[in-house]
Amino acid sequence: MTATQAVRLTQYAHGGGCACKIPPGELEEMVRVLAGADPVHSPLCELLVGLDTGDDAAVVRIDNDRALVMTTDFFTPVVDNAYDWGRIAAANALSDVYAMGGQPVVAVNLLGWPREVLPFDLAGEVLRGGMSVAHEAGCHLAGGHSIDDPEPKYGLAVTGIADPGKLMRNDLGQAGQPLTLTKPLGIGVLNSRHKATGEVFPDAVDTMTRLNRDAARAAIDAGIRCATDVTGFGLLGHLYKLAKASGVSAIVNSAAVPYLEPARPALRDGYVSGGTRRNLQWISPHADLTSISEDEALLLADAQTSGGLLLAGELPGHPVIGELIPRGEHVLIVQP
Structure with missing residues (x-):
């Protein structure tokens, strides 16, 4: 067994996956300072979905037929297999675009790695897993950013496109549905x-x-x-x-x-x-x-x-x- 195969990635993190999110009540308190901020009036695009309802992604209208959907998601290892962790983290990040009714177009990697503790070939397997799922989604994966981090973390920042008339939002539910x-x-x-x-x-x-x-x-x-x-x-x-x-x-x-x-x-x-x-x-x-x-x-x-x-x-x-x-x-x- 190689050193890479013997590593249990989940033991290098205090939690795992989306269970590591800041608790929802604390998150609401933290972002309250952003409520009521004056909106930006951009000549290039109109903000369709922003902070107000805590939806899955931000959306801006480009024209009558196209909107950009933007999101990011990353977390600590949820499984020990590095390749599978990369696949899971990528699928999870892409999901926010799908939840808005969009199609992912391009993503970039977000990687935190304890470079003096874990071998880089493991990090390579994480990135390879992320790329495999991005390719399955028909989404370009181009570059990204990495930092030296006490805990391993991985995810994607994703941009997608959607029809602004067919967005799926969390504030459009109606009684009887x-x-x-x-x-x-x-x-x-x-x-x-x-x-x-x-x-x-x-x-x-x-x-x-x-x-x-x-x-x-x-x-x-x-x-x-x-x-x-x-x-x-x-x-x-x-x-x-x-x-x-x-x-x-x-x-x-x-x-x-x-x-x-x-x-x-x-x-x-x-x-x-x-x-x-x-x-x-x-x-x-x-x-x-x-x-x-x-x-x-x-x-x-x-x-x-x-x-x-x-x-x-x-x-x-x-x-x-x-x-x-x-x-x-x-x-x-x-x-x-």
Whole structure:
């Protein structure tokens, strides 16, 4: 076994994947200073999606037919295999463009590397993984930026294009629309188990590396205009943001939510990240969770990495997990 093969990347980071996000409540407090800032009036483009609703990416209109979609995402290792980590991080970053109804066009690498601790051939495998997924997406990957960092970190800054008349946004949900989820949950607890034990879950890796491209295209063709992707704030957290931005409430039918098969055993054995517990703590004041167990609530708040799309609309081939309803006492209502 070579030195590269023996390295467990997840042991060089305090957390992993999107579970390393700054907790949503703290993030809201941090960016509050930006609220109400005077908008920039550019002669070149119009800002269509910015800070107001915490959407997945920024969007500016170039002309009547084209808008630019811009986003960035990076995180610490979520799996030990360097190539797979690169693929997962790239798919996760590209997902924000798909969640807005866009097509990724060009991306650049973002790499933090402990150069005196980990070999550079490992970093090369991370970059190779990222390139493989970018190429699968038909997205140019051209250059980037790297720094010497105590923890390994990797991701992409991505620019895409979209039709401004067909954007999917998190503030366009309407009461009466069904909620569709395009990937199963359970990624967070499985990644926590992998970090603790080294056990590999191929279905989890396959799920995280699967592009949201096809689901996004199908959603646009179906006329869906409200969406987000499910990542570090969990299903409940991202649905809360969508419902709040849209001025509606949401019902989740917990029995209809799909999970990867090993997820419940991982939860039973205690592999719950701190990010997941913080998600549940943040969402609880805004949700009626009295009809489900704490374990079920933790799974619904589980911090996902490179999760699926959450759509306000029905998409054939994917489960409907609830619906949007008029705004009530609670933003979220979870039923058994």
